[in-house]
Amino acid sequence: MSNLVEVKNLNIRFTGERTVHAVNDLSLSLGEGEVLGLLGESGSGKSVTLRALMRLLPKKRTQISGSVNVLGQDVLALDDDGLSAFRGQTASMIFQEPALALDPVYTIGRQIAESVMRHEGKSHAEAQARALQMLEVVRIPSAKRRLDAYPHEMSGGMRQRAMIALALACKPKILLADEPTTALDATVQIQILLLLRELQREFGMSVIFVTHDIGVAIEICDRVAVMYAGQIVEQGTLSQIVRTPLHPYAQGLLASTVHGAKRGARLETIPGTPPSLDKAPTACSFAPRCRYAQPRCVEALPPDVQVGPNRTARCILAEPIADGAAPARAADA
Ligand code: SF4
Numbered sequence: 001m002s003n004l005v006e007v008k009n010l011n012i013r014f015t016g017e018r019t020v021h022a023v024n025d026l027s028l029s030l031g032e033g034e035v036l037g038l039l040g041e042s043g044s045g046k047s048v049t050l051r052a053l054m055r056l057l058p059k060k061r062t063q064i065s066g067s068v069n070v071l072g073q074d075v076l077a078l079d080d081d082g083l084s085a086f087r088g089q090t091a092s093m094i095f096q097e098p099a100l101a102l103d104p105v106y107t108i109g110r111q112i113a114e115s116v117m118r119h120e121g122k123s124h125a126e127a128q129a130r131a132l133q134m135l136e137v138v139r140i141p142s143a144k145r146r147l148d149a150y151p152h153e154m155s156g157g158m159r160q161r162a163m164i165a166l167a168l169a170c171k172p173k174i175l176l177a178d179e180p181t182t183a184l185d186a187t188v189q190i191q192i193l194l195l196l197r198e199l200q201r202e203f204g205m206s207v208i209f210v211t212h213d214i215g216v217a218i219e220i221c222d223r224v225a226v227m228y229a230g231q232i233v234e235q236g237t238l239s240q241i242v243r244t245p246l247h248p249y250a251q252g253l254l255a256s257t258v259h260g261a262k263r264g265a266r267l268e269t270i271p272g273t274p275p276s277l278d279k280a281p282t283a284c285s286f287a288p289r290c291r292y293a294q295p296r297c298v299e300a301l302p303p304d305v306q307v308g309p310n311r312t313a314r315c316i317l318a319e320p321i322a323d324g325a326a327p328a329r330a331a332d333a
Pocket residue numbers: 247248249284285286287288290291292293294297302314315316317330
């Protein structure tokens with residue numbers, strides 16, 4: 001499977017009154033037709049990573065190093081024209097809050113049509129037809145009538161559908177989703193997740209889906225990267241992460257949810273709080289909260305260990321394994 005996205009050794013710092021090392025040495029890849037989840041607590045660097053991929057971080061006060069390659073393009077080096085072509089047709093983004101994507105003063109139909117004219121150079125009539133088609137694709141009832149609706153005239157779930165229609169209007173190869181269902185109530189949330197999964201298959205898109213909710217990741221992701229304090233601490237297939245998490249943080253995260261806790265067991269919480277991000281990590285960031293911590297965990301940054309094909313863990317207890325062997329869990333070490 002060829003990779004559409006390759007991120008290597010990405011570091012993102014915000015400078016100002018204080019420095020925040022928001023993302024540290026992050027590497028990930030996204031294959032064709034794949035849904036990769038970025039899972040972690042708020043403040044772990046998930047949204048910042050997505051915004052960097054889309055070049056949405058403010059230029060001032062942001063320092064980025066490393067490489068972001070999307071379909072052969074060096075995203076961090078794109079000029080304004082390159083960026084405009086990149087957004088919409090190559091990659092597009094949806095947000096938790098539709099207000100970040102939808103303009104309150106224009107109708108939904110006009111916003112979609114303008115995006116199609118701008119990115120694809122289509123005529124007004126063609127763009128109008130595409131707008132209607134997209135509202136139908138995201139199953140907005142009475143689509144024709146809704147073309148003339150303003151965002152505030154729609155319910156939360158409907159606005160989310162309209163934002164998805166706008167994001168997909170130019171048929172992007174890659175969709176970046178930042179907690180798009182978090183603000184919705186449970187029934188609407190599941191409808192939107194099902195819709196996204198369906199559209200992902202229909203359009204053959206690859207998706208990076210940011211969420212703090214393992215239940216949401218289970219619904220939509222093929223593979224998961226668990227983030228903690230600006231780093232990916234473990235990557236694997238959804239079933240590997242849910243059934244046999246290796247990194248103690250991933251184990252704690254799972255044990256704190258109904259999806260990962262042993263049957264009949266009480267849900268656990270991870271004691272302590274995430275570290276401040278005012279310095280680049282020089283040791284395991286999870287050490288103060290880790291029940292397996294040893295002196296060597298704080299002497300140096302643990303390496304990102306390849307523990308199997310497509311599986312990594314950043315922990316001294318993770319061991320590279322021979323093909324076919326089951327990786328050891330930290331709890332067994
Ligand atoms: Fe725990 Fe050490 Fe692994 Fe960090 S490196 S997660 S402190 S065992």
